Structures are given as C-alpha cells and as structure tokens.
Amino acid sequence: xxxxxxxxxxxxxxxxxxxxxxxxxxxxxxxxxxxxxxxxxxxxxxxxxxxxxxxxxxxxxxxxxxxxxxxxxxxxxxxxxxxxxxxxxxxxxxxxxxxxxxxxxxxxxxxxxxxxxxxxxxxxxxxxxxxxxxxxxxxxxxxxxxxxxxxx
Numbered sequence: 001x002x003x004x005x006x007x008x009x010x011x012x013x014x015x016x017x018x019x020x021x022x023x024x025x026x027x028x029x030x031x032x033x034x035x036x037x038x039x040x041x042x043x044x045x046x047x048x049x050x051x052x053x054x055x056x057x058x059x060x061x062x063x064x065x066x067x068x069x070x071x072x073x074x075x076x077x078x079x080x081x082x083x084x085x086x087x088x089x090x091x092x093x094x095x096x097x098x099x100x101x102x103x104x105x106x107x108x109x110x111x112x113x114x115x116x117x118x119x120x121x122x123x124x125x126x127x128x129x130x131x132x133x134x135x136x137x138x139x140x141x142x143x144x145x146x147x148x149x150x151x152x
Contacts, residue, residue: 035090042083049076068119075112078105 052059052073059065060073082105089098 032091035087037087038083038090039087042080042085042087044080045076045083046080049073049078049080068116071112071115071119075109075116078108078112081105082109 050060050073052062052065052069056062056064057066058069058072058076060070060077062069062073065073082101085097085101085105089095089101
C-alpha cells in the first residue's frame with residue numbers, strides 16, 4: 001500500500017523457524033564409532049568383492065571366476081565402496097559425499113542385481129550365444145565350396 005508517495009511498512013512479528021538437520025548426527029556421542037564400524041564393514045565387503053570367496057569364485061580380480069562370478073564380485077565391491085563412502089561422510093560430516101555415495105551405490109548395486117537376476121533366469125545362454133559362433137558342421141578339410149586361403 002502506498003500513501004502520499006511513500007510505502008507503508010507494517011510491522012509483522014517475525015517467528016523463529018527451527019530448521020531440522022536430518023543429515024548431521026554431530027550431537028550423538030556414538031557417531032564416530034558407528035561410522036568406523038560402517039567403514040570397516042565396507043572395507044570387508046570391498047575385499048570380498050575383489051578377491052572372492054575361499055574357493056576363488058565370485059571375485060572381481062580372480063582368473064578362475066566366470067562372468068557371473070565377476071558380476072557378483074562387482075556387486076559386493078560397489079556395496080563395499082558405498083558403505084565406505086557413507087562412513088566417511090558421517091565422520092567428515094560431508095553431506096555431498098553422503099548423497100554421492102547413496103546415489104552411485106544404489107544405481108550400481110541395482111544394475112548388478114538386475115544383470116545377475118537375468119543371467120540366472122536365462123542360464124547365461126543369451127550372453128554366450130552372442131559372443132561365440134555356432135560350431136561348424138563341416139569336417140576338417142572341407143571348404144563348402146569356398147576357396148582356402150593360401151598360406152606361406
């Protein structure tokens with residue numbers, strides 16, 4: 001409202017608004033202990049995902065692991081890295097690291113779980129049939145009307 005060319009300022013009582021911080025647990029005395037346990041659990045899962053089980057399967061870095069074992073190892077590795085990120089975010093009170101860890105961890109674990117479920121449902125037939133050509137029905141020495149490449 002304008003009166004005689006000057007705005008009328010009405011005094012409105014201000015209210016104090018309490019903002020609740022749901023991310024920070026800095027008041028809790030056990031915050032760093034819980035974060036340390038989460039980091040240790042994440043490191044254990046990370047190690048298990050990289051190295052696999054006692055028999056050497058399901059490891060991301062194992063030579064004997066098959067494709068399904070490597071994907072399961074990746075899922076454990078991603079889950080371990082997520083927990084390490086969550087624990088570090090709690091210790092350092094870094095909200096950006098918390099959201100980044102949750103975002104990437106959720107997406108990677110979800111994708112790996114979907115791949116594992118599809119692989120187990122199909123038995124891996126679709127993945128192996130696209131890579132390998134079907135075995136030839138020709139006998140050795142037969143060319144099927146095609147000329148042989150000259151060697152030498």
